[in-house]
Amino acid sequence: MSSTSKPKVLSTATLVVIALVIGFVLGWYAAGMRESDVLPGDVTTSSNVSQSSASATPPVSSAPSAPATESASSSADSDDYLAQLYAEERSDVQVEGSGTVSRILADDTDGSAHQRFILELDSGQTLLVAHNIDLAPRLDGLKVGDRVGFYGEYVYTEQGGTIHWTHRPSSGTHVAGWLEWNGKKYS
Numbered sequence: 001m002s003s004t005s006k007p008k009v010l011s012t013a014t015l016v017v018i019a020l021v022i023g024f025v026l027g028w029y030a031a032g033m034r035e036s037d038v039l040p041g042d043v044t045t046s047s048n049v050s051q052s053s054a055s056a057t058p059p060v061s062s063a064p065s066a067p068a069t070e071s072a073s074s075s076a077d078s079d080d081y082l083a084q085l086y087a088e089e090r091s092d093v094q095v096e097g098s099g100t101v102s103r104i105l106a107d108d109t110d111g112s113a114h115q116r117f118i119l120e121l122d123s124g125q126t127l128l129v130a131h132n133i134d135l136a137p138r139l140d141g142l143k144v145g146d147r148v149g150f151y152g153e154y155v156y157t158e159q160g161g162t163i164h165w166t167h168r169p170s171s172g173t174h175v176a177g178w179l180e181w182n183g184k185k186y187s
Helices: 012-033 075-087
Strands: 093-108 114-120 126-132 147-155 162-164 178-181 184-186
Touching: 075 093, 093 126, 114 147, 126 147
Parallel strands: 126 162
Antiparallel strands: 093 114, 093 147, 114 126, 147 162, 147 178, 178 184
16 A cells, blocks of 8 residues: 555635635735825815814823834934834834835825825835824825925834824824924924
8 A cells, every 4th residue: 555645635715714815915905005096296185185273283291101212313224223123023113214205195084084195215115104184284285206204103014114193192192293394394
């Protein structure tokens, strides 16, 4: 009697679960990065945007709790640190840096409204910036090629990462963040 091993066959249920997971991941990525989300030219118009005023921004608590805050002394250091966070798949880390706008995306209006755009760091890493425009002023007139500084919370994604909390918190539970563009801070 010869001893031959039969190849293992995955069950239909296992294949369906794998297909669903792959479909979910690809769908999630596509939903956040659709070409149809890119608006030509200046993407902000008063007809499709709920404007927020700086006076509506709540005060900052004197003693907020926050994610780990680590800063870099230069753009290159910041880029290196963000690359390290990406490589280690870390999230919930307060970071500071700057990049060049490479894409403008449609606002996310599901829940709190967020102005969204992609920044490319000098290192080439890309970050989705999700700036809460219910709590902070919008960057009106932002366009591809503009340089934007940020101080916010980094969250790992397969696409490079997301920066959010670029505003003052609505309660005293988080560090205040900001975006800097054209010599003005938005928080």
